Amino acid sequence: MGNVVYPKHLGIIMDGNGRWAKEKGLNRSLGHKAGADNLIKLLDYIYKNTSIKVVSLYAFSTENFKRDKNEVDYLMKLFVTLFNSKLESIKKNNVKVVFSGRRENLPKNVLEAMDKTMEDTKYNTRGILNICLNYGGDYEIVDMTKKIAKQVLEGNLKIEDITKEVVSKNLYQDLPPLDFVIRTSGEKRISNFMIYQSSYAEYDFPDTYFPDFDSKCLEESLDNYRKRDRRFGNVK
Numbered sequence: 001m002g003n004v005v006y007p008k009h010l011g012i013i014m015d016g017n018g019r020w021a022k023e024k025g026l027n028r029s030l031g032h033k034a035g036a037d038n039l040i041k042l043l044d045y046i047y048k049n050t051s052i053k054v055v056s057l058y059a060f061s062t063e064n065f066k067r068d069k070n071e072v073d074y075l076m077k078l079f080v081t082l083f084n085s086k087l088e089s090i091k092k093n094n095v096k097v098v099f100s101g102r103r104e105n106l107p108k109n110v111l112e113a114m115d116k117t118m119e120d121t122k123y124n125t126r127g128i129l130n131i132c133l134n135y136g137g138d139y140e141i142v143d144m145t146k147k148i149a150k151q152v153l154e155g156n157l158k159i160e161d162i163t164k165e166v167v168s169k170n171l172y173q174d175l176p177p178l179d180f181v182i183r184t185s186g187e188k189r190i191s192n193f194m195i196y197q198s199s200y201a202e203y204d205f206p207d208t209y210f211p212d213f214d215s216k217c218l219e220e221s222l223d224n225y226r227k228r229d230r231r232f233g234n235v236k
C-alpha cells in the first residue's frame with residue numbers, strides 16, 4: 001500500500017457474465033453466480049490490500065428489468081443470498097454498505113435484505129460499498145431534481161443557494177466523485193452508470209469477462225490508472 005496511489009472512489013461495471021457462461025455452454029444465470037463469487041473475493045482483496053475508500057458497483061440497471069423473467073428472478077435471489085450471508089466478509093472488513101437506485105419494482109425480500117445490510121453495517125468505518133441496484137444515472141438526476149424542487153417549494157431552500165454541494169447531498173448517496181471506473185468484458189460504454197459523479201473519472205475497459213476479473217486483473221487496471229495525467233481541466 002505504502003506510497004502507491006490508489007483512487008479514492010472506484011467504480012466497477014461488472015459486465016460479461018452472460019458471455020462467460022455462453023462460452024462455457026452454461027446458462028446465463030451461472031455466469032451471474034460466477035460473477036458474484038468473484039466479486040466477494042475481489043472486494044475482500046480491495047479492502048484488505050489497497051487504500052481505496054469507496055467502491056461503487058453496477059449490480060442491476062433500471063433497464064435490466066427488461067431481461068428474461070428467469071434471469072431477473074435468478075438475479076434477485078442471488079442478491080438476497082449475497083446480502084444475507086456472502087457479504088459477511090465485507091462486514092468483517094468494517095465496510096459500510098449503502099444502496100443507490102429506486103426501491104420501486106424490487107421484490108420485498110430483496111428490499112428487506114438491503115435494509116438489514118444497511119442497518120448491520122451503518123457504523124462501519126473502513127470504507128463504503130455503494131451498490132447500484134435498480135439504478136439509472138438519468139433517474140438519479142431526475143430524483144435529485146424532484147427532491148430539490150420540493151425543498152424550494154416548501155420554502156426550505158432558496159434557488160440561489162443551490163450549489164454543487166446541495167446537488168451532491170440530494171443524490172442517492174453523498175459520495176466523493178468517482179476517480180476511476182473499470183468496465184470489464186471489452187464493451188466501451190458507461191451505460192448510465194453514475195453519470196453526474198463520473199464527470200472527471202478515468203476509465204479502463206479490460207477485455208476480461210467479470211467472472212475472470214481477479215485481483216491480478218484489478219492491479220493491471222490500477223497500474224493503467226496510475227499512468228494517467230489527471231488535470232481536471234487545468235494545464236500543467
Ligand code: FPP
Pocket residue numbers: 014015016017018019020032035036039057058059060061064078079082131210
Ligand atoms: C452484466 O453482465 C452483469 C449483470 C447485469 C449483473 C451483475 C451482478 C453480479 C455480478 C452479481 C452480484 C452483484 C452484487 C453487487 C450483489 P451481462 O449479463 O450483461 O453479461 P453479457 O453482457 O455477457 O450478456
